[in-house]
Amino acid sequence: MSTSRTTRRRLTRPIAALVTVAAACALAGCGSSDGGAPAASTVTTATTATATAPTTRPATTTTAPAASADTRTVTVYFADADAQRLVPETRAVLRTGSPLRAALVALAAGPTGARSMPALPVGTTIVGTNVAGGEALVNLSGEFTRGYPSGGAAAEFAVLAPLVYTATGTPGVTRVRFTVDGLTPQPAGSQYDWSGTFSRADFPGVGG
């Protein structure tokens, strides 16, 4: 994309969309000006958004999505305050790059809803993603295991269900496998079998 074409297009783009995408990219560390992010089926290893504590939740994520020619809308899911249901939120992300990765980066950035809970343990980053044969492989940073809930089905739901719903919300993804720094996670206190894949069937009837 040439600079002049980009400039002309940006002049016609709603300012809100610019703010949204810029904020998302700043959070994700993914906003390369040349749009050179990897395609959906390739492993991405670039620096990603870091899950933040609720008190440091960036206000920029509250911007309503405004899809344009250069952006697409992804849906991210967060547990409600009682961890009984999932609440969907939409984000505008750059059309270039992996939609799975973009959605997970948005997930890591945290919810906008006041009654929703952050999904990922503080400091967790999306190290890489890959999609093949309907199965997504999501590689998370070590903070995921270190910050994983030590117990409680509700606490596990608040972390795992948003991850699974957000990943499987990506077109072509029906199940998802997680690794942490490339290895099968072993979060102490978990009640799940991390050697297999997760799907929405693991969390039936939670809405979203």
Added chain:
Amino acid sequence: MGRLRRLLAAAVLAVSLAAAGGASAAPLVAIDPGHGGDDSGAVGTLPPGTATGLPQRIDADGITRIYEKDVTLDIAQRLEAFLRARGYPTVMTRTKDLAGGDVPFTTVTADLSARTDIANNAHARIFVSIHENSLSATASGTETYRFYYAGAGSKTLALLVHQQVLAALGLPDRGLKTAGFYVLRHTTMPAILVEGAFLSNPSEALILADPAVRQRVAEAIGTGVARYTDGGYDAQYGPSTTRVARYQVNAGAFRRLADARARARLVHRRGFEASVRSQYSARFHRNLFYVVGGRFVQLANARALRDRMRGRRIPANVGPVPARSRALPV
């Protein structure tokens, strides 16, 4: 008249024998106290000096804590006593502050698989996993889980136990739920997991700190189990109403444990989970040490893992899950 008397006497004898048979044939109940050892489970906070009847837990800041692993073991032991007093044989997945199988905690997979191995190998007919919940200081209530592919036995057992625990604790009803929890997925009998109350909620932590409440919870679970068996559901649904894993991905089988462990470490380094299990090999007519990459309900999922392992130059094949096997520390 004499014939009628003989018939009456025979009928009375038949009823007596059935009752005796029923008592001696009470189903084996597997009791699973959640967490243990280095896995504390959820951690709650108590007012200083709260008497709990549990191991005293005071953290580095001097704050009095209550650990889920202590609460679950205490309730499990009370449940065991309750059931045994009523003629039920029981098997515990742990009896001490250790992981499943009363061994030190290594990984969550080793812990959970040891628990299901104990229940499956003992041919338990009912499995009850005892847990406490955690989320926030205001989260509240009781919930009971079964595996989402489980049959009517698990569903009925969950309902009967849930009703009793709700009545015993008097907390909000978070509902009967389904989940893919390891111990529900990999057990071969009706299985449930009870989350009694929230340790993250200080008032509910205080409730669970009371030994009398824990006794009530244990009796409630036991009463639910008794209603399940007395209601004829055990006889009706039998032990195998859960859809269990039937396919196992093997990444090698070895005569020497050291070789199996070396292979398991290699599999780990290449990004896969691996456990070592001792199981009988029909081909070699002896027990071998298998390196197991995973177990699956669906053959397609097992084959997918096999192919991914082969893609990383790990020799792998899919075989049946054996009736008996024993997990060993890697």
